[in-house]
Structure formats: C-alpha cells, structure tokens
Amino acid sequence: MKIRTLGRHARESFKSIGRNGWMTFASVSAVTVTLILVGVFFVIMMNLNKVAQTIEEDVQIRVHIDVAANDEDQQKLKSAIENISEVQSVKFSSKEQELKDLIKSMGEDGQAFKLFEQDNPLNDVFIVKTKKPQDTMNSAKEIGKLEYVTKAVYGKGTVEKLFNFIKASRNVGIVLIAGLFFTAVFLISNTIKITIIARRREIKIMRLVGATNNFIRWPFFLEGLWLGILGAILPIILISIAYYNAYEYLAPKLIGNFIQILPYSPFMYQVSGLLLLMGGLIGVWGSVMSVRKFLKV
Numbered sequence: 001m002k003i004r005t006l007g008r009h010a011r012e013s014f015k016s017i018g019r020n021g022w023m024t025f026a027s028v029s030a031v032t033v034t035l036i037l038v039g040v041f042f043v044i045m046m047n048l049n050k051v052a053q054t055i056e057e058d059v060q061i062r063v064h065i066d067v068a069a070n071d072e073d074q075q076k077l078k079s080a081i082e083n084i085s086e087v088q089s090v091k092f093s094s095k096e097q098e099l100k101d102l103i104k105s106m107g108e109d110g111q112a113f114k115l116f117e118q119d120n121p122l123n124d125v126f127i128v129k130t131k132k133p134q135d136t137m138n139s140a141k142e143i144g145k146l147e148y149v150t151k152a153v154y155g156k157g158t159v160e161k162l163f164n165f166i167k168a169s170r171n172v173g174i175v176l177i178a179g180l181f182f183t184a185v186f187l188i189s190n191t192i193k194i195t196i197i198a199r200r201r202e203i204k205i206m207r208l209v210g211a212t213n214n215f216i217r218w219p220f221f222l223e224g225l226w227l228g229i230l231g232a233i234l235p236i237i238l239i240s241i242a243y244y245n246a247y248e249y250l251a252p253k254l255i256g257n258f259i260q261i262l263p264y265s266p267f268m269y270q271v272s273g274l275l276l277l278m279g280g281l282i283g284v285w286g287s288v289m290s291v292r293k294f295l296k297v
Helices: 003-019 021-058 071-082 095-105 107-116 133-144 158-198 200-208 213-254 264-294
Strands: 061-065 087-093 125-130 149-153
Touching (some): 021 158, 021 213, 021 264, 061 071, 061 133, 071 087, 071 125, 087 095, 125 133, 133 149, 213 264
Antiparallel strands (some): 061 125, 061 149, 087 125
C-alpha cells in the first residue's frame, strides 16, 4: 500500500471519529473502563502470583524421624524418600538444630525453651522439597507410610486452600476479562456500523468508480484501531500512577518480609504495552465484525 493511500485512509478514519461524536465517546469509554478493570485485575493477579510463587517455593515436608532409628536406619529412610519420583531434595536437620530454630523463631518467648537443651524432646527431621509444589500432598502421604517416620507435616489444609484460591482467582479473572473484552468489542462494532450506514452513498459511488474492497475497508479498520488506542491511554496513565504510589509506599515496609511486590520497572512498562495492545486488538476486532456484517463488499 502506498504511503499517500494510507494517509488518505488515516484522514478518513479521523474524520469519521469526529463525525460520530457520541458513539465515539461511548466506544472509547467502554474500552477505557474495560482496560482499567482488566489492568487493575492483572496487576493484582500478577502480584498475587508473585506472593503465591514465593510461598509455593517455601512449601516443604518436615519428616519427623522415630527416635528409635539409628544412623543406618536414617540413611535407609533418606534413600527411600529420595527414590520417590516427585521428590527434589532431602535435607537432614538434627533435633539440636530444630531446637535452636524453634528458640529463634519464638523471639524473646523462645528463651524458655532453652531449658530443654539438656533433655531435647524434639525429633531429628528430614526437610523434603518436591519438584512441583502441587506434589507436596501426595508425597507427604507416601512418606508417612515409610518405616521410622512418626509424621510428615506440610501445612495440611493451608496448602490446599492456597492452591485452590490461586486456581479460583485465575478462573474468575479469565471470565471477567473475557466479558469486559466482548462488551467493548460490541460497542466499537456498533460505532463502525453507524459510520458504514452514514457513508453508504459514498461507498456505492466508490465501488462504481472501481474502488477495491480493501480500499473501502481500510478506513474502518483504522478507525477501530484509533478508538481502541484512545481507550487505552487513560488506563495506562491511571494504573501507572496508582502502582507507582503503591510501590513507593509498600516496598520499604516489606523489606525483609517474605511477601514482595513486583518492582515498578519493568513491570509497569509491560502492563502498559499489554493494555495498548489489547486496546488496539479490541478496536480492530470490532471493526472487522462490523465490516464483515454490515459492509457487503
């Protein structure tokens, strides 16, 4: 396509946007609202995924070893655990180390447990990590059946709830985004349809003088693209500002905490690019739907 022809199509698309003021406003507003909601939900979901990933990486099975097991028995048990296909690593922690960790985790209250240093009631422990966090539950059950295992603890209940929450959130998010996406496409499609109806006489003349189908279609495609991009600008600005302020406020408070949020850069640049792409896609798709349905060329 020649640059002059493309310029002509672009001018026509801008004129059409100006002529249909209210429908243009409605379409751009629909895309704006859609992308604000999609953007906010996406930012929240990505940060929840970050937190969930961190928690998932810390999910482990604590295998309490029977006090009757000697060194040889413990080695056999370790080998048996390592032979489980889902297991990634097995680390030994003595009961002395377990007591030290307990005292440290309790802070000032943990000083009372120093009385047990001479007569330690805790068990030696194997700390087991699976290849996939989702394998933790099944692996714990299998380990619990092995000889010299008193119990295999992995945060039963909490882990399942975490995985179920993540799965449910993702499913709800997909449905919500899809619903908003199609609403915006429908409104842009209607805007293009009105433009086609208003320009039917002009389109007939263009066809009579030999204009090709693509020549007639291109202004409508560009109009949809501009509507989608215009609708993406405000969400990008608002979400970028909001996330910057949220990050500046929360990041210092989370230092040293296992919960971390994604840094502003490059995360927000990626989100902005995604919203711009989605806006353009919504607009072009809406145009294609109208052109195919209402413009019989």
